[in-house]
Amino acid sequence: MYYHHVMQTPLDPTAFTEMLGIRHPIIGGAMYPCSNPELVAAVSSAGGIGVLQPVSLVYVHGWDFREGIRHIRSLTDGPIGMNVLTEKSSDRYLERMQQWLDIGLEEGIRFFVSSLGNPRWIVDRVEPAGGLVFHDVTERRWADKAVQAGVHGLIAVNGRAGGHAGSRSPEELLDEIGDIDLPIVCAGGIGDAAAYRRALELGYVGVQIGTRLIATTECTESAEYKQAIIDAHEDDIVLTHKITGVPVAVIRTEMVEREGTEAGPIEHWLLTHPRVKHWVRAFYSIRSVIRLKRASRRGVVSHKDYLQAGKSVAGVNAVEPVAEIVERWTARQR
Secondary structure, X not given: OOOOOOOOOOOOHHHHHHHHOOOXXXXXXXXXXXXXXXXXXXXXXXXOEEEEOHHHHHHHOOOOHHHHHHHHHHHOOOOEEEEEEOOOOOHHHHHHHHHHHHHHHHOOOOEEEEEOOOOHHHHHHXXXXXXXXXXXXXXXXXXXXXXXXXXXXXXXXXXXXXXXXXXXXXXXXXXXXXXXXXXXXXXXOOOOHHHHHHHXXXXXXXXXXXXXXXXXXXOOOOHHHHHHHHHOOHHHEEEEOOOOOOOEEEEOOHHHHHHOOOOOHHHHHHHHOOOOXXXXXXXXXXXXXXXXXXXXXXXXXXXXXXXXXXXXXXXOXXXXXXXXXXXXXXXXXX
């Protein structure tokens, strides 16, 4: 297999890439709805590791989960990873995620990125197969819980990230969790070569990128969405509570300005209630995709939908192939 168990000693980027069996310390972050198979495969082919997002693969891009993995495999010889959401919103949801995880293991995936909740059940399934689990964390208390759950690495999601961002700067977050004896990956604000190199200089073993990957030729999102990322400035990124009930980083659009960023009392209850939040969030996400597709046909995406993106938009100036981005970023590391 591509992977080796983590040694409990500090790692540098070279040790990290050797651990994952990749050439460059770059993780292509899982994104809903943007992680289409071609994009995941392109990151792995470029020397990083692309991470598939199950809900996106099945419900947005229309693949049977196992066949979707095999399709990605047909597009790249590099290793791929899988995102596993750990929250237990319902028995049915948890059962589906467990089934997907088991299929991923059966299909040879050995790198998993977990997020939300306690990843203990994921570690218990993955370790016997020789796999690795890296968990998304935004502050020390979640990092400590992830360590207690037995994860093999941490993905430090800072306040510059898209989607569910943290609140700390990359420097502050590393200062807060850097003494933990696990590899720590920087997630958030990595939009150009300078930001990539800065993260490694700070002491992160690698980076996870998301927003930068949307504005690529391999991503199947609309041209309008990609252009909105190119046109956006750092100050155009705002946090909204109206998608999932917790802050999500999006581009400030006319719709965001009109509807505001705070969920009303009923919305907040629905989005955060343990019994219904998963299904309500899924409904919101599906509605968002439908609205995005309709808006794309009208050419007014930037005015009609929530466009998730992080502050790394400041470094995105063009739609480019993934391989060209990775080549430029890593040129000085070889």
